[in-house]
Amino acid sequence: MATDRENAVFEAAIKLGALYHQFVGTPISRSTAEKVEAAIESAVSLQPYVTHIEVRLDRTLMNENPFGYSELTGAMYDAVIETKFGDAVCRAQLKYENGYPMMKILD
Numbered sequence: 001m002a003t004d005r006e007n008a009v010f011e012a013a014i015k016l017g018a019l020y021h022q023f024v025g026t027p028i029s030r031s032t033a034e035k036v037e038a039a040i041e042s043a044v045s046l047q048p049y050v051t052h053i054e055v056r057l058d059r060t061l062m063n064e065n066p067f068g069y070s071e072l073t074g075a076m077y078d079a080v081i082e083t084k085f086g087d088a089v090c091r092a093q094l095k096y097e098n099g100y101p102m103m104k105i106l107d
Contacts, residue, residue, distance in 0.1 A: 004086030009105060011049040011083040012092035016103050019044055019055075019079060020094060026072040030059045036072065044081065051089070052082040058096075074101035 002010070019040060028036050037055045044053045056078045062070040079094040091106040 004088035005090070007085040008049070008083050008088040008090035009092070011085060012081050012090045012105070013103060015044055015047055015050060015081055015083070016079065016092055016094045019081075020074060020077065020101060023072055024074055027069045028057070028062060028072045028076075029064060029069045030062050032069075033057050033059055033062065040079075049083045049085050050081060051084045053079065054081075055079045077101060080106065 022043075023036075023040055026036060037057055040055045041053045044050060044055075057072065057076045058078065061073065061076050064070055075096045077094050077096060080091060081093075082089060082091050084090075089107075092103060093106055094101060094103050096102070
């Protein structure tokens with residue numbers, strides 16, 4: 001049987017993976033980035049065991065196409081999530097490092 005800590009880590013990891021795949025490709029621009037960050041946070045925060053989520057998107061990577069927008073890519077993400085399962089809490093992060101969207105446990 002899994003411990004509360006293992007479940008908290010699992011919940012954080014699965015939610016970061018879903019967050020990544022659910023929103024990559026979303027039309028975005030520097031002027032709408034804040035709203036997209038808030039929408040991602042709102043959607044993920046509805047899920048079980050999530051106690052906090054913060055999403056920041058790197059606006060310097062938002063290069064507009066001829067129609068005035070960019071597409072959200074994995075390189076833009078810096079997300080930190082906190083989950084609680086029983087008495088255990090996990091803080092995990094999704095951030096682009098060394099050319100790859102890495103996920104890691106912070107605490």
